[in-house]
Amino acid sequence: MGGSSMASIPFTSQALTSGWTFTQGDGSVDITAQSLNANDLPTEIHLDLLKNGKIADPFNDLNELSVRWVGDETWTYRKTFPTPSEKGKPGVRIVLACGGLDTFASVYLNGTLILESENMFLAHRIDITTKLLGESKTPIDRDEENVLQIVFQSARKRGLELLKDHPEHRFIVHQTELSRGPVRKAQYHWGWDWGPILMTAGPWKKVVLETYVTRIEDVWVEYELSNDLKKAKGKIFAKIEGEESKVRFKMRKSSEGHAAVDLDGKVENGVSVATFDLDVDLWWPRGYGSQSLYVISATLISDDGAVLDSTTKTVGFRKVALVQEKDTIGTSFYFRINDIDIFAGGSCWIPADSFLSRVTPERYFDWMKLAADGNQIMIRVWGGGIYEHDAFYEAADELGLLVWQDFMFACANYPAYSSYLKSVEEEARQNVRRIRNHPSVVLWCGNNEDYQIVERYSLEYRYEEDKNPESWLKTNFPARYIYEYLLPKIVLEEAVGVPYHPSSPFGDGISTTLKVDPKVGDVHQWNVWHGEMKPYQQLPEMGGRFVSEFGMEAYPHLETLGKSIAREEDRYPGSMAMDFRNKAIGHERRLVSYVAENFKIKYDLAGYTHLSQVMQADAMSWAYKSWRRQWGTSGNRECGGVLVWQLNDCWPTMSWAIIDYYLVPKPSYYAIKRAMKPIVVGVTRKFKNWTMRPADELWNRDTSHIDMKEVWEDIEFDVWVGSSSMSKSEGNVAVRFVSVRSGEDVYPSLSVPVHIEANGTTEVIKGQKVGLPGARDENTPLDMSKIDPFVIQSSLSIDGEVVARDVSWPDPIKYLNFPDRGVEVNLSSTSAIVSAKRPVKGFVFQERQGVSLDDNGFDLMPGEKKTVVVAGQSAHDLKWDFVGM
Structure with missing residues (x-):
C-alpha cells in the first residue's frame, strides 16, 4: 500500500485543447513566424487549412482535386505548456496521452524525440516526467514553457516507401492505389467508390497531460448468466497503474431510483477484482425488451481514505x-x-x-437514432473506416441497436511482417478492450472482402491441409495468420462471450473453396448494380443465409446537391460536377440503366432525382420484405438478416446511402422502415423479366425476343405475414386488385383469416393465379388500350385495425400510363394528409436538413388517406413529386 504522499496527489488530467499552431514542413527551422493558428484539438490538417483560407472547401464542386497536394506534404503542429506543479514530488508521474495521431507521427518535447507512431488506430502514453523543464512557472512568470511538436509525414508517400521495403509481399489493393496496403490508417482516406481522396493528417483525437502517482487504467466486466437469464455471476476488474491501493466498486442500474451495490476489490498483480452474483435486468435489442444498463464505478482509495482516482463504465447484461x-x-x-x-x-x-474530428457525440446519436427510428436493429461497422468513437457505441447501447464490428481491413492482401503484426496486435487489443463491455457489440469480424482477393488472384489457401498458423506467414496470403489466428485469439482473451467471424463474406470454413455460397455463411450480393447488373426484382432469389451487403444508388434530395454544387449551370444529371461527385465505377451507365429500365426517364435534375430515389426504394422493398420472408420459423431460418450498403455518406454525394451526409433520409430509408415493422404483410407477384430471355441452347445467350403480353398476363402472386413478436396472434388479410387506369377494383377482393406465427413468417397465399382484364388471345394483335393492368394490395388487420399494408405493381412501371391521379394534399403546420382517386406510385416529399417526416416515398391507393407527421418546418412549405406528375 502507498504512503501519505499518495493522499495529496490525486489523478488529474489537462486536455491540451487550445493554443496550437501548425506549419508546412517538419519543424526543423524556426516556425514561429510562419505558423498558423489551428483549430482546437482534435483536428485535421485540411480543416486547419480551410480555417486559415489556404484551401477551398474540398466538399464543394471539383475542389477535391485542388487539395490533393495536402496529403503529400509534411505538417507540424506545435504547442507550449507549463510544467505541472506536482513535478518532483515523490512518486509522481507526468504522462502525455495521445488518443490518436494520424498517421506517421514523430512527437518531440523540448527538442527531444519521445514517440514515433505509424498507426492511426493506436493510443499512446508517454512518461515525460524527466523530460519536462525544471519547476513550473508561476501564472505570472511563464517566459519558459515546454514546447511540444508533432510532425506528420505523408501517409501516402510512406506507404509507397513501405512497398519498396517489402518486396517479399504481393501487395494487392482494390479501390485505391497500392500505398494504402501497408499503412494502418483509415483506408477510405485513399478514396472509395462513394468517397473522395482526402489524405488527412493531424492529432485526430485528444492530447492530454496527466499527473498522478497511481491511476485506474481500465475497468471491465466478465460474467455468465444463469439458465433462466435472471442472475449474473461474474467479476469486475480494475487494472491499476502505479502503486497498488484499495479499489471500491459500486454497481447500480443506470435508470433513476435504483440503489447501488457496494463491492470491495482485492488487488492482485496490479488488477483489483471484485466478484458479484446478482439479480439483473437484461439488455435487449430494440423491439424485444428494455435496454437495461448498469453503471459500474471504481474508486481508488489511499491508506488515509483520500480518493486518488475514479472512473465509471456502463455495461449491459x-x-x-x-x-x-x-x-x-x-x-x-x-x-x-x-x-x-x-x-x-x-x-x-x-x-x-x-x-473525423468534427463528428460530435450529438451527431453520432442523431445517426443512431435515425437507424433505430427506421426499425433497424443492426449496424455493421465496415472494415475500411475506423473503430468508432465511444459515442457511437453508447448510442447503440441506449437505443438497442446490435453492432457487427469489423476489424480495420478491407479489400486488400495485407502483409504480415513482424513490425506490422506487432502494430496490428496492439491496435486490436486496445480497441477490443475499449469496446468490449458495450452490450450492443455482438460480433467481431476479421475483415471486409479480403478472402475475395484470395479467390480472385488464386492466393495460397489450403484450409484442410494446412493448420499451422506459422506456415501461413510463409505463403502469399500471410494475412490468414491475422484473420484466423491472431484476431480470434485476441477476441477470445479480451471480449469473453462475443462471437468472432473470420471475414465478410465467409462460409463455414469447412469447404476448400472460398466462393460465396448462398447456403453457408454471409454473402455480399453485388450482381445487382455491379457484376451481372441483374434486375433488382430478382433480389429475392439472390440472397443467402445472411446478406451483409447489397445496394442500389440514388441521388440525395435537391437541397443537398445544391449545397455542394455552386453553379446553377452544373446542376443537371451528367454534368462534370455531378459525375465527378459520384465515385462509383460505371455509374454513368449503371444508374441511368436501372432508372430507364423501370421508369419513363426524365433528365431535369428534379425529375431524375425523384426517379432514382423511387427506383432505389423499390429495390430496398423487394430485398427487405422478401429476405425477411425467408426468416421462416424456428429451426428453419433460411435468411438471418440483411444489411444494406450503406446507411450513410462521408460527404455530400450520390451513392448507395439511404441517408445523405446531412442526415436527410432518401425514400429508401422509409421503404426499409416499413418492411422492418414488428408485424408486416407482404405481397409480390412472380417476376417476369421484360429485358431479356434465353435464346435456344445453340446460342445460349439472352435476347429481347419477348412476347410482351406475358409481362402482365397470367399473374401469379404470394401473400405472407412476418412478425418479430414473441406471441402468436390472430388477424385477417385482405387483398384488392385495383386498376391503374381507373382506380376501380377489377376483381372481387379476397379475405383470409390468418394465424400469425410468433417470431417468424406465416404464408397466407402462395402461387395464386389471376388473369389480366382485357388480355388478348394468342392470335390477336396486342392492343394496349384494352389491357387494364392492376395493382395488388394486401392489408393486415388485427382486432379490426389495419396494422400493415403492401402493394405489388405490374413491372415495368414505364409501360404504365398515369393520367390525372386525383391527388389531394391537405396541409397543416404539423402534418400532411395525402389521398388519391387512382393508384399513385412513388409519392415523395422533397426533404431538407433539419426537417423530420415519419414517412415518405410511399404509394397511394384510392379510398385511403395517408397522414405524414412533419417536424422542423411547417408542412405548408413542403414540395412533392410522384411518378407521372
Missing part, C-alpha cells in the same frame, strides 16, 4: 450467440440474443465524415 448449425439448406447464420432468435435487418456503416 445479455447473452449472444451466432447460430451456425447444419440444416436442410446448408449451415444457418443468424443471431440469438438472450435465447431469442433475432432477424437482423439493418445497415452497413461507413465513417460519418471524411474529417
